[in-house]
Amino acid sequence: MALEAVKSGEGVLLLVPGNREVGGIMMTTKFETTFGSLGDFSKGELEIINDDPKNYVFSNIFDVASRSRPYEKVVVAINLGYVFETLRAEGTSTWFAAAHDEFAIVMDGVVAVDLVKLDAPDAVVPPGQRGAIAVEGTPVGRKMGYVKCKRGHQVLLPKGAAYRFRADKPGVILLQTVDGALSVHKWADICYK
Amino acid sequence: MSQTVNALEVKASPASNQTGYRSFELGSFAFSRDEYFAKVTWHVGGQKLSHVMSADAFLRAMMRDVAWGFFYGWVNFDPVIGTRNLYGKVELYAGAYHPAYKEKGLDLTETFDSREIMATFKAILDDWTNEGFDPFAAPDETDTTWVGKKNGNNRLAIERQRQACKRMPGLAGDAELRTDKNGYPVNRAFADVSQEEPEVHAEPGFEDEVHAFSLFAYLSRSDVTWNPSVSSVLERSLCCPTTEEYILPIKHGNDRVEWFIQLSDQIEWEIEDKQTGAPRAKVIMKAGDVAAMPADIRHQGYSKKRSMLLVWENATPGLPELYESGKLKPNPVEF
Ligand SMILES: [Fe+2]
Helix, strand or coil: CCCEEEEEECCCEEEEECCCCCCCCCCCCCCCCCCCCCCCCCCCCCECCCCHHHHHEEEEHHHHHCCCCCCCCEEEECCEEEEEEEEEEECCCCCCEEECCCCEEEEEECCCEEEEECCCHHHHHCCCCEEEEEEECCEEEEEEEEEEECCEEEECCCCCCEEEEEEEEEEEEEEEEECCCCCCCCHHHHHHC | CCECCCCCEEECCCCCCCCCCCCEECCEEEEEEECCEEEEEEEEEEEEEEEEEEEHHHHHHHHHHCCCCCCCCCEEEECCEEEEEEEEEEEECCCCCHHHHHCCCCCCCEEEEEEHHHHHHHHHHHHHHCHHHHCCCCHCCCCCCCCCCCCCCCHHHHCCCCCCCCCCEEEEEECCCCCCCCCCCCHHHHHCCCCCEEEEEEEECCCCCCCCEEEHHHHHCCCCCCCCEECECCCCCCEEEEEEEECCCEECCCCCCCEEEEECEEEEEEECCCCCEEEEEHHHECCCCEEEEEEEEEEEEEEEEEEEEEEEEECCCCHHHHHHHCCCCCCCCCC
């Protein structure tokens, strides 16, 4: 690295990397917001002083999605049955349904969400069932419409509806839901140890 | 010392001839401020003890305690002063979670009805916050008018309501989305965040059920720092995203496990033992990172640039007792 000398006070020279205005240093207030993506993320760090790194269950959703199968529901956070799952959006998913609301946040890519109002929701998902289940074939009900989401967009997956995701290119979904039969726990593969 | 400010009987002094500020009493604790400092005084074992904080730090901390309704668990203003929420009652303490005070028996904890302590805290905030100083703002966004003698007030800032949805913002009858028109311009630090909303194509009759919004645009319009709103509710599972800049004005002591999902930029968290404040770890979170905050820690975040953080809470009643009794482990996952 090329260093240049910058005068700093009486008798002090700072050695700093080159390509920098000497003298009138400009401080501009231009903020750049950093989001992550499958193609560009960096995982943070744990600096342990007196602790077990496993206590922090520290993962990164883009790292997880980069190593997941399409629409694999990988649990990244759990709190007494409630979970956040990371899904790699790629192609068209199976249809899902749950006996409670769920919320999806698109964290990377463009993801379309198709929604169908189930004619017989209790027959598809037993009331009291926790988490989402896969709906065999095409769900029976009325088309509710679809939502096209980009990064940062949150969509309601309402109770009583079936839904599926479509993504032309790989993307990432963060899903607020409940731990269920399709939820995948692979903590040792995704967390700092 | 007996001017009744409202029906809940806040003990306040007349305004000081020297500084213009009132002093306050709550139980055996006394609160006063001068041009630079807030001071808390208590007596224990015949000894008088006092603790001083920079007035801006004190007001930022007290603002969070009030806005959050004492939050979950412990709100440490600093290593000495703080509150513990007992849900209906609130403990106010000095030195109770500081090993040196504790060891010498110089700590004091008193329990108050939540409404009583809230009334006192609100009265202190109201009296001690000068015009132009916004305790919710980042230092770069607000004046230094907290310095000096009493000079007006800033009720518009300190009486902001926390925005909590019932199911999801933007649904009929639920919390409003943020727009220029309703007073939520894009924050200077998020000027580059896309304001594009999702394309919603609802079939006739399903306009109220097919629903989406841009969470990132919503957060880019947050006018406060370190003050969670609620952006989705799944039974007791609450998403509480917030925008963070500079330092979390309190050290939060967990009475349950909470989780952080860093949505943008970076926050560095200092993690300490909840009881003693002994350092345990530093957690540096970047965009996309997910980390648990165990139930036996206190933590304080540092955010160099305003960032978006999704705080995820479990509001199930009775959790503090389950963690305190050891029925639930402080860490959420064994692997
Ligand atoms: Fe916290």
